[in-house]
Amino acid sequence: MKVVLDTNVLISGLAYPDSVPGRIITAWDLHALQLSMSRIQLDEVSRVLRYRKIRKLLRWSDGRIESFIRQLMLRVEIVEIDVVATMVPDDPDDAPILATLIASSADVLVTRLVPVDNSLIFINFMNRLRAKRTDSLTNRFFLLSIRPV
Numbered sequence: 001m002k003v004v005l006d007t008n009v010l011i012s013g014l015a016y017p018d019s020v021p022g023r024i025i026t027a028w029d030l031h032a033l034q035l036s037m038s039r040i041q042l043d044e045v046s047r048v049l050r051y052r053k054i055r056k057l058l059r060w061s062d063g064r065i066e067s068f069i070r071q072l073m074l075r076v077e078i079v080e081i082d083v084v085a086t087m088v089p090d091d092p093d094d095a096p097i098l099a100t101l102i103a104s105s106a107d108v109l110v111t112r113l114v115p116v117d118n119s120l121i122f123i124n125f126m127n128r129l130r131a132k133r134t135d136s137l138t139n140r141f142f143l144l145s146i147r148p149v
Contacts, residue, residue, distance in 0.1 A: 006111040036104035079103040
């Protein structure tokens with residue numbers, strides 16, 4: 001299964017291994033699923049891991065952060081995205097992650113983004129895709145899938 005994780009889900013998975021995101025990270029670590037991300041998201045993850053609050057939460061040194069980023073670079077599918085073609089009027093910051101979902105042809109996007117429904121309508125219109133919420137993992141995490149119309 002190919003999965004795109006929203007950055008906050010990825011960070012939550014690292015911080016809380018027994019949580020839903022943590023179990024997804026464990027599945028990836030065990031090679032049970034493939035992660036896809038864009039260079040933009042990889043840079044974002046690298047930046048977020050260096051935030052003082054996140055460093056304190058994870059208790060990771062600079063070396064551990066660098067090691068994890070190298071692991072991501074080696075193990076995830078890095079896809080080229082066209083953010084302009086996937087602009088999201090309600091929240092432009094969502095564009096890269098949704099563009100990654102489209103470019104990677106991943107099975108699902110795992111996100112915490114609750115106001116994503118309006119973005120899905122826009123994606124459906126602009127990209128002629130059928131995007132929908134496929135499942136609620138909990139009351140906070142959602143799986144989104146896309147299929148060509």
